[in-house]
Amino acid sequence: MKEEYLKVFEAIAAIPPGRVASYGAIAARAGLPGRARLVGRLLGEVPDGMTLPWFRVLRSNGQIAMPPGSRGFREQSRLLRAEGVEVKNGRVPLSRFGLDADVDRELWGIPGR
């Protein structure tokens, strides 16, 4: 397993419950800025036995990446809602649930949730 891949899996595993992160943000946190596609690729072939909070990874605009109505799409929505994340029309308000929202609120004093 390549070192790069491990870093990506680590970054995903580090997303706290009730929060979400974009593919690009994960790539950046793994030290691979600009390589969001790699993150998407890896999630499609997670090694057997490894469990990851894959459902906490969304597109940069907060949308679920899988085809609307597909099994994965519904499963992801369910898992997110199960931990308190708001999913409306296949989309999550990153302003409130995104990891970076913490930083934003600290910088600007914007009330969250």
Place this chain on the structure above:
DNA sequence: TACTTGACCGTAT
């Protein structure tokens, strides 16, 4: 080797 694909992204129109 060459070309296509795809759980992506930011900017521009």
Place this chain on the structure above:
DNA sequence: CATACGGCCAAGT
């Protein structure tokens, strides 16, 4: 909101 464009790059054909 939608389309287009250029970046990115591992895998599959």
